[in-house]
Each structure stands twice: as structure tokens, then as C-alpha cells.
Amino acid sequence: GQNIDQPTEMTATEGAIVQINCTYQTSGFNGLFWYQQHAGEAPTFLSYNVLDGLEEKGRFSSFLSRSKGYSYLLLKELQMKDSASYLCAVSLLNSGYSTLTFGKGTMLLVSP
């Protein structure tokens, strides 16, 4: 079966750096997404990795190692508004089409 693990909760201080890890065991891997979700709102796209390595986009970076089934999301210069749930989702390919399989999400609390 498909399995995606990420920590349930993390806390960090404003201005700091935090790394949210995600490990996965899936078949038909077609890329890995990170989404941010504030309570009551839509998950919003942060990053997409399909090849190994680091993708940087402003304060956010995402890393992927396909051989290890591992990814992380790195958030720098944390701001209070970064308090949210961070969802790791693996894109799985089936009959030429992909769907997303999600982890349970990591609730990040940024404190002053």
C-alpha cells in the first residue's frame, strides 16, 4: 500500500529556520508536492519535486531523494503568517493519469 509519514506538529520561533520532513513508500511515483493550508482555507501549492535535489523559491525550499523515499520542506526567516498545516503529497501515476496521495500534514506553530 501507499504510506506517507510526516511529523504531526512542530514549533519554531519567528525569524528562525524549520525543516519539515516527509518519508514515503509508494508505487508509481510521479513527483512530490508540498502544500500549505491555513485553517478553513484551500491547500495552496508551495513546491513540486520530480527529480532529486533542491528546489528553491524565495523563503521556501524543497528537497527530494527518490532512492531514499524522502523529502523535506525548508522554511527560512519564519514569519507569524507561516503558522499553518504543511501537507506532503505524492503524485502517483496510474494508467497515464496522476492522483495525489497525502500525508496527514504537519501543523507548524510559529511563536514570537
Add this chain to the structure above:
Amino acid sequence: EAGVTQFPSHSVIEKGQTVTLRCDPISGHDNLYWYRRVMGKEIKFLLHFVKESKQDESGMPNNRFLAERTGGTYSTLKVQPAELEDSGVYFCASSPGQGYGYTFGSGTRLTVV
């Protein structure tokens, strides 16, 4: 451009009643997905439309759930009759094609009492 719109945002119904959720994807997006998050669990895939055709409905829980996408535009998800375990947040997402990101709607929070 307008995002993915879902209606209603909240719905409270009694067990045994029928509820219909609606999703309007981003215009021109052929791919439309329904997902559900039950409290305490991860977001789970329900089904995938390509235009008006059901490409994959392997995640639909049972035959009380019926999804349609007439004309390949908006989609509806009907639950009939609703059960307590159907409570959760139902998300819709759309994408223009494979290799593109998904845009999610804000979800419909369904509570069955």
C-alpha cells in the same frame, strides 16, 4: 483568473438525508478531482474526471456517493443517503493537464448529525 469554487462552504444535514456538493473548476481545466478529509485523517482521493469522463473512481467509499460532470465543466458530488461517517471536508481540485499543479478549492465542510 477565478480559482476553484465550491458550494456550499458548510452543510449540516441529518442522517438519511441527501446532500449535493458543487465544484466549479478553473475555466479550461480538463482535470477535476474530488478529495475528502475525515477528522484526524489525511486528505484522501475520491475520484478524477477528465473532461466529462470518470478516469478513476477507485476512492469512492460506496454506492451512496455519485459524482457527475455534465458537459465537462462544473461537477457535483451527491451523497444519498448520508451517514454519520460521511462527515468531513470535501475538497475539489482542478488542473489543466498532467505535469501541472493542482489548484484546490476551499472545501465543503459536511456535518451529518
